[in-house]
Amino acid sequence: MRVSRLSLVTLRNVPADAEIPSHQLLVRGGYIRRVGPGLYAYLPLMWRVLTKISAIVRDELDKLGALETLLPQLQPAEPWERSGRWQGYTAGEGIMFHLEDRQGRRVGLGPTHEEVVTELAGDLLRSYKQLPVTLYQIQTKFRDEIRPRFGLMRSREFIMKDAYSFHCDQADLEQTYTQMAGAYARIFKRCGLDAVGVDADSGAIGGAASQEFMVMANAGEDLILSTPDGCYAANQEKAVSIPSSAQALPAGEARQLDTPGQTTIEDLCAANGLSPDQTVKVLVLLARLEDGRDQPLLVSLRGDQELNEVKLTNAVTQQLGSPALEIAPITPEQLRQQGLAPLPFGSIGPDLEDASLKGAKSWTSRFHRLADPTALDLERFVCGANSPDQHRWGTTWTSLPEQIRSDIRNAKAGERSLHNQEQVLEERRGIEVGHIFQLGSKYSDALEARFTDKDGKQASMLMGCYGIGISRLAQAAVEQHHDEAGICWPVSIAPFQVIVVVANVQDDTQLALGESLYGSLQAAGVDALLDDRSERAGVKFKDADLIGIPWRIVVGREAESGRVELVERATRSTSTVPHQDALSDVLEAVRPRR
RNA sequence: CGGGAUGUGGCGCAGCUUGGUAGCGCACUUCGUUCGGGACGAAGGGGCCGCAGGUUCGAAUCCUGUCAUCCCGACCA
Numbered sequence: 001m002r003v004s005r006l007s008l009v010t011l012r013n014v015p016a017d018a019e020i021p022s023h024q025l026l027v028r029g030g031y032i033r034r035v036g037p038g039l040y041a042y043l044p045l046m047w048r049v050l051t052k053i054s055a056i057v058r059d060e061l062d063k064l065g066a067l068e069t070l071l072p073q074l075q076p077a078e079p080w081e082r083s084g085r086w087q088g089y090t091a092g093e094g095i096m097f098h099l100e101d102r103q104g105r106r107v108g109l110g111p112t113h114e115e116v117v118t119e120l121a122g123d124l125l126r127s128y129k130q131l132p133v134t135l136y137q138i139q140t141k142f143r144d145e146i147r148p149r150f151g152l153m154r155s156r157e158f159i160m161k162d163a164y165s166f167h168c169d170q171a172d173l174e175q176t177y178t179q180m181a182g183a184y185a186r187i188f189k190r191c192g193l194d195a196v197g198v199d200a201d202s203g204a205i206g207g208a209a210s211q212e213f214m215v216m217a218n219a220g221e222d223l224i225l226s227t228p229d230g231c232y233a234a235n236q237e238k239a240v241s242i243p244s245s246a247q248a249l250p251a252g253e254a255r256q257l258d259t260p261g262q263t264t265i266e267d268l269c270a271a272n273g274l275s276p277d278q279t280v281k282v283l284v285l286l287a288r289l290e291d292g293r294d295q296p297l298l299v300s301l302r303g304d305q306e307l308n309e310v311k312l313t314n315a316v317t318q319q320l321g322s323p324a325l326e327i328a329p330i331t332p333e334q335l336r337q338q339g340l341a342p343l344p345f346g347s348i349g350p351d352l353e354d355a356s357l358k359g360a361k362s363w364t365s366r367f368h369r370l371a372d373p374t375a376l377d378l379e380r381f382v383c384g385a386n387s388p389d390q391h392r393w394g395t396t397w398t399s400l401p402e403q404i405r406s407d408i409r410n411a412k413a414g415e416r417s418l419h420n421q422e423q424v425l426e427e428r429r430g431i432e433v434g435h436i437f438q439l440g441s442k443y444s445d446a447l448e449a450r451f452t453d454k455d456g457k458q459a460s461m462l463m464g465c466y467g468i469g470i471s472r473l474a475q476a477a478v479e480q481h482h483d484e485a486g487i488c489w490p491v492s493i494a495p496f497q498v499i500v501v502v503a504n505v506q507d508d509t510q511l512a513l514g515e516s517l518y519g520s521l522q523a524a525g526v527d528a529l530l531d532d533r534s535e536r537a538g539v540k541f542k543d544a545d546l547i548g549i550p551w552r553i554v555v556g557r558e559a560e561s562g563r564v565e566l567v568e569r570a571t572r573s574t575s576t577v578p579h580q581d582a583l584s585d586v587l588e589a590v591r592p593r594r
Numbered sequence: 595c596g597g598g599a600u601g602u603g604g605c606g607c608a609g610c611u612u613g614g615u616a617g618c619g620c621a622c623u624u625c626g627u628u629c630g631g632g633a634c635g636a637a638g639g640g641g642c643c644g645c646a647g648g649u650u651c652g653a654a655u656c657c658u659g660u661c662a663u664c665c666c667g668a669c670c671a
Contacts (some may be wrong), residue, residue: 012620012632013606027605037663095670114671146669160671161610212671221670309669328595398595435671467671503630518606538631543633556630565630 001496003531003543006044010543022478023151025487029547036155039150042471045547048495048527049474050159054138056190056492057161058469060183064176066134066163072117073140076108079115083446087289088325094144109142114443114465117164121461122449128168131451131461132176136163138470150219152475153431159471165464166444166545168453173462177209177438180466184213184434187468192490193477195433196223199234209438213468214430215476224430225411227423234411237310240418241411241425243373246277246302249380254394256385263346265303268382268391279303280375280383280395282348284330285312286363291322296330296357298367300350300383300403302374306410315370315406338363347384347391350375351400371403431476432469439463478548481570487548488570497590498531499549503537503556513564514555517579524587545569551586555579 010027014110016589018024026032029045076159077098080086088182089096090108098108108263109131110116130254138161163180167173181197186196187548193215200212202404212235214224225241226233228502234240256340261270265276285297297316301307309327316324332342336361341350350371357365375381375399397403413427443449451460474493481488491497498521502514514530531540544552558576566573566582568589577585 009604009621010632011605015605016600019665032647141671143671147665147667149665154670158671162671231656324670432671469671473671501630506629536629536631536633538629538633541630542632554630 001529003499003529003540004533005165006211006529008045008543008547010546018151020045020153020479021482022037022151022219022460022475023153025478025482025546025548026475027149029487031547032151034151038154040143040152040155040157045495048519049489049493050470052493052495053191053470053473053534054159054161057138057187057470060187060190061134061136061161061163061462064179064183066136066165069118069135069137070119070139071110071113071137073110073142074107075110075113075116077108079119079447079459080108082113083118083443084290084323085115088323091325095145097142097144097209101350106153108527111141111143112160113137113141113162114164114439114463115447116446118449118463120445121164121166122447125166125449125451125461128451128453131166131168132172134160134163134165134176135302150221152474153219154221155471156357158469161468161470163466164479165466166449167462167464168451168459170462172439173438173464177436177464178465180436181211182434184466184468186471188213188215188433191473191477191493193433193473196224196226196233196512197432198226198430199232199238200435201471202218211436212430212432213434213436213558214432214471215480216428216430217476217478217479218427218429220431220432222432224428225413225425226419229420229423229424232417232419232423232425235430236410236427237308239411239425240407241415242418242421243302243305243409243415243472244277246304246374246378247275248280249382249394252394254380256391257382257391257393259347259388259391262389262391267310267416269303272382272393274382275549276304277374278378280350280353280371280378280381282350282384284343284345284348284352284563285327286334287316287320287324287368289320289322293320293322294362294363295320296363296367296499298348298350298352298369299329299408300369300371300375301409302372302378303382305374306371306412308410311406312370312408315408317331318408319370319404320368337361342386344386344388344390346364346384347388349384349386349395349400352386369401369403370406370408374409376403376405407534431472431479433467433473433476433572434468436466437464439465470579482548485542488544489548489550491550492592494527494548494550496527496529496549498526498551498553498586499531499544500555501531501544502539503554505532505534507559510555511589513559513562513579515551517555517564520583521586526587526590549587553579553586 009030014024033041090098096108096111141160165176195215196214197211200210223236225239262271280304283299287295313324317411354366380394382393415425418422444460449461453459478487500514500518502510505511518530550569552567563577564582565576
C-alpha cells in the first residue's frame with residue numbers, strides 16, 4: 001500500500017476527550033475516529049490490526065476444534081426472559097440496548113450471546129455422541145455503558161470473540177476450559193501482550209470457575225492483587241487474604257460513649273483514642289432483587305475494612321435466592337418516601353431493630369443482617385448505639401442478634417496471602433482482555449438445552465464460555481507498546497510490518513530504489529507500506545514513528561550507492577546497509593515465530 | 595443517578611468580567627523558496643458562536659430554559 005493512497009490523516013492535536021496514551025495515539029495516528037459517545041469508526045489501519053488479531057484468535061481456536069459461526073446481533077427478548085436476564089439487563093441501569101420492532105416485539109442488541117447460542121445448541125445437539133462442541137463468533141457486541149471511556153477500552157459497540165462450549169459432563173467441561181486457558185495464553189503471547197490469568201468474579205454472566213486475562217497497564221480499570229511468588233493473582237473483586245490482626249480493646253467494663261458529631265470511623269477513633277480495627281461499622285443498604293423485593297441490609301465490617309460490593313452482591317444473591325440487581329446505601333430521602341422515621345446514620349449498631357422498618361411502603365420489613373469475619377472475630381469492640389451521638393464501648397457479639405458470616409471485605413495490598421503467609425499481596429492495575437467461565441448448566445437448564453445421555457436419559461448440557469475483547473485488546477497492545485513518539489506495534493498485529501520511506505521523492509534514484517524494495521517485499525508476502533508522499537523527510541519519519549510500523553527502511557542520501565537505512569521502531573536501533581541486506585534482514589525479522 | 599466542568603470553522607483554543615456583528619495555532623487550497631526529524635513567506639477557502647426564548651438600537655458576550663458532551667463517583671465484558 002502506498003501512503004499517498006492510504007487516506008492517512010495524522011494529527012498533532014489530540015481531541016480533548018482522549019486521556020490515556022493508547023487512546024490519544026490511536027486518534028493521532030489515524031486509526032480510529034469517534035462517531036458518538038462510546039462509538040468509534042475503525043479506519044483502514046485499525047481494521048488491518050483487528051483483522052490480524054482475529055486471525056491469530058481463529059488460528060488458535062480452530063486448532064482446538066472450535067467451530068466459527070456468526071450469530072444475530074438483534075435478539076428477541078424471549079430467550080433472555082427464559083434465562084432470567086431480560087429484566088436485569090434492560091431495566092433501570094441495565095446495559096442492553098433494547099427496542100420494539102414494528103410489530104411491537106421486544107428485541108435487544110446483544111451484549112453477549114449465551115441465550116442465542118444455548119437455544120441453538122439445544123436444537124442442534126441431541127445426543128451425547130455429538131458432544132463436546134465449541135462454537136465461537138467474532139463480531140460486534142453492544143453495551144449501553146453507564147460511562148463509556150478511554151476510546152476502545154470501554155465503548156458501547158465493540159468487537160468481541162465469544163466461544164461457547166457444550167459438554168455432557170463436568171470432567172469434559174473442565175478439559176475444554178483448561179485447553180481454552182492454554183489457547184488464551186498462546187493468543188496473547190502471539191499478539192505480543194504481557195497478559196496474566198487471575199481469579200475473577202463471574203459477574204452477571206454467572207457460573208462457577210472463572211479466570212480473567214489481564215494486560216498489566218497503569219490505565220487499567222481493574223485492580224489486581226498478586227503475590228511475588230506467582231502462585232496467586234486475583235481481581236480485587238474476588239481476592240482473598242489474611243486480614244491484619246486487630247488490637248484488642250483494653251480491659252474494662254462495657255459502657256456507653258458520648259460521641260457528639262462523630263459520625264465517621266475516623267472521627268470516632270480520633271476523639272476516643274481508638275484504632276479503627278477496634279470498631280465495627282454498620283452500613284445500611286438496600287438491595288433491589290430481581291424478583292421485585294426491595295430488601296434492606298445491615299452490613300457489619302471491622303472499622304478499618306472496606307466493603308467489597310461484588311462479594312456483597314454475590315452473598316446477598318445466594319442468601320436471598322434471587323439475583324441482587326443493585327445494592328446502594330439507603331438515603332434519608334428514601335426513608336421519608338417509605339414513611340419511615342429517620343435512622344441515626346453514623347451511630348448505627350448491628351442490633352438496629354427491625355421495628356425501624358415497620359410500616360415501610362414497599363420494602364421488606366426485616367433487615368437481612370450479615371457481617372464480615374473481620375467484624376465477627378472481634379471479641380470486644382466499639383460500635384454504634386442506635387441513637388444519635390451515642391456509641392458503645394466493649395460490646396460483644398453475644399449481646400447482639402445473629403449475623404450471617406460472609407466474606408464481604410476488600411483484600412488489599414500489604415496483606416498476607418492465604419496460600420503462603422510469607423507472601424504479601426502486591427497491587428497492579430490491569431486491563432481485562434479475556435475472560436473464561438465454567439457456566440455449568442445455568443443457561444442450559446433455563447433454556448432447556450438438553451441431550452440424551454448414554455443411558456437414554458435427558459440431561460442438561462454443561463457449558464463453558466470464553467470471551468476476548470478484540471478491539472479492547474488492540475488498544476491494550478498500544479497501551480503496552482508505545483513511547484514518546486508513538487505506537488510500537490508488535491510485528492504480529494501491526495497493520496503493516498515494514499514501511500519503506502523514500503526521503504525525497506523528487507530524487508529519481510531514491511524513488512526507483514524505494515519502489516524496487518517495496519516490490520520485493522510485496523513479492524515476498526510481507527505487508528509493506530511505501531511512503532511515496534511528496535512531504536519533507538521529517539514529516540514522513542514522524543508519521544512512521546507515530547503509526548508504529550515495526551520496521552522502517554529509509555531510502556535516502558546513500559541511495560546512489562545502493563545503501564539504505566534499516567530502523568527498528570521499538571528499539572530505535574539503526575544500521576546503514578546495502579539494500580539487499582536490508583531486505584533479507586527484514587524478511588528474517590518479520591517471519592512469524594510461534 | 596449524584597458531584598464538577600464545558601459547548602465558538604475538521605482538531606486544539608482565545609474572545610464573554612467592562613454588549614458594537616469573530617480571532618489564533620494545527621489541518622486544507624494556490625504560488626514561490628526550502629528539502630533527513632512535524633519548514634518559511636505570500637495569498638485564499640471554511641464558523642447563522644449547541645438550541646430556544648428574553649433583555650437591548652444592537653447579544654458569542656447579559657438573563658431564563660433546554661439539549662449535548664466531557665471529567666470524578668456509583669456501575670461494568
